[in-house]
Amino acid sequence: MQNYNLSALKVLIVEDSSFMVQLYRIMLSAFQIKTIEHVGTLSEFTQKIEKFQPDLILTDWEMEGFDGEEIMRLVRHNPNPRITFTPTFAISSFTEAKKIESILKSGVDDLIAKPVSAADLYNRIARFLLSPPKYVRGPDYFGPERNLKRLEREKVIDAATMEEENDVVWL
């Protein structure tokens, strides 16, 4: 696995479970990431995103009172290109094909299946840095082209496929 100096990376965690926030903070701190912020509500996110301008967003998908789709709309439709193109990883335990499809259609840069390990999280960050996505815009989608390719290729994505792809660099 490629090694990176991640100390300058600014990470925003979107998560309503304080225990999961602790876990992410431990992982990210071990990766030498110094600047980690956290929000647990949609209004906090709206305020934080403009001021903080993170380099990476890690967002849970189903939270109390809001979800990842709302987060992705605020990111991908933001008029500020610094925010619009913020790398955003969804972290979810959903395994239903329809749900996975909707997560990919939201324009996320990656989807990490829970349970998430430190190795998995580092691997995904490194993979993104090694192979940043090409973005495309269409009538009903804005985000990484590889999401569209994956949706077209598989039509129905199941959890097993998602796990198999964990170690593969997407095309």
Next chain:
Amino acid sequence: MSSGYETVEYRGWLSAKIPKIPGSPEAAIAIAEASIRTMNKQYKEWIHGVLKILSGHIQQYAKAPSDGTNLDSIRRIAHELRGTTGSFGRMRTSDVSQSLYDQAVRGPSGLGAAKFSAAIKLHHHTLVKLADLDGPDPDPKLDEIVKGLDAIKNIRKS
């Protein structure tokens, strides 16, 4: 590229900000995993708190099964438990939570209200027993847990 889509030109800022360095990230990953393993006390406090809330929703559901809000809360809690406990290395707890989630999504259909209510109580009981354990994997000799897990597997089959 897919038809109807145009490429958006944008140069990311991360490659300049995050340099590659020699060596392997394995040490950093090992530090993270070791730190997580030391959080046993916090884990227990957290999971017992969540299971208490879950118990309240299960009791409310048993009193008023037609009120869908409690079943939805059970589903949401099961979803949280599934991901969080697994991330903490508690894979059996995660599996039972997954099973509870599946039950909550399917609802009483095919089981009947009384049997369904008993099923979700059995899940909760097993989750409490698993939460009381210190290690990530339950001792296979803990008959009660083994019986609980087997019973959960057979709920929809019987």
